[in-house]
Amino acid sequence: MKTKITILTIIALTIMSCSGGKKSNTESSDSNKGNTSEIVNTKWIITTLEGKDISNREQNGQIIYFTLNSDGNRVNGYSGCNTFMGTYKLEDGNRISFSQMASTRMICPDAKINESEILNIFNTADNFTLRNGELSLNIAKRAPLATFKKAEMNNDQIVEKYWKLKTLDGKDVSMAENQEREIYFTLKSGDNSVVGFAGCNALNGKYTLEKGNRIRFSGMLTTLKACPDVNVNEAEFLKVFELADNYTIKDDVLSLNVGRRAPLAIFEAVYMQ
Known part of the structure; x- marks a missing residue:
């Protein structure tokens, strides 16, 4: 009798463990989906690059930024002198990858930033994190390549008119x-x-x-x-x-x-x- 009770207990614990694991995976998946929906169709302005604070720097009157457009999975952005564009792919586990970025070829001798450093973020990043409205583009588990803040302005009166x-x-x-x-x-x-x-x-x-x-x-x-x-x-x-x-x-x-x-x-x- 004791043997039967012990077997039943083990089976019950195994079922509960599997059920708990499935729930955890589901919650993780839902969390990833939430993060994914939050980062697209939003303008992200750079705040740090390789750990250096550049949040208050404007390059030639422009703010360095990028946007992930859900329509066609397109990337558009500005790197300090030139605009750049490409495509992106989002996967489970906050994985992200970018195509090779194409860029305009304007020459800006007064630019105070190396644009290749900005474009290298997208050539290198393979995952992202989103915490308290701050987006980090990372490679593996190292320190962030760059961090960004969400642009929060109501421009409805002037844009798209x-x-x-x-x-x-x-x-x-x-x-x-x-x-x-x-x-x-x-x-x-x-x-x-x-x-x-x-x-x-x-x-x-x-x-x-x-x-x-x-x-x-x-x-x-x-x-x-x-x-x-x-x-x-x-x-x-x-x-x-x-x-x-x-x-x-x-x-x-x-x-x-x-x-x-x-x-x-x-x-x-x-x-x-």
Whole structure:
């Protein structure tokens, strides 16, 4: 009888142990899924690199950051002078891997950081940790390659809108009869890019938004189309993006400003039907 009771006890303990193990694995898996959902579609700003604090450093008016976009598992970011892009893969156990990053080839002699060190984070990292809103990209169980903080700003008023130019340097702007389309720009939230039209040529570049309605534009480029018959001064319009350091919005009217002076340019939001 004692032998039977002992056997039954062992069986019961074995079942409970297996059940507990399964629960633990499930909880771990759920935890990993939670972490995965928290790191995608979020802008992550670098705070430390190889243990060195760089949280207060801005490179050429831009903050070094990256975003994991769930649409297509794409990576977009800014490394101090150039933008970079690639793809990523997330796996159980907080595993992460990145493709080789492609980068633009701008030369920034005044840049104060070695961009190859930033790109090497993504070439090397194989796992991540997320604690108290801080993201670490790591290799194996070593000290973090880099840490990042979540960008927390409400930019809904200015991003993803079609901003049509109304006045430039205090003068009303009207569209020339032979102008291809109206002058405008849009800030894309997914990769912090600027797209638009300057009167003859398409334009694109990058932007950074900061607290206090601060804004910075960088790498503004245009196509090289010649429009000798179109009466528009594109250089004057592009100068706005070079000088602007803050903005104001009221009733769908946007002003790009420098300091506390009169607006460099005023735009109105146009909503497509």
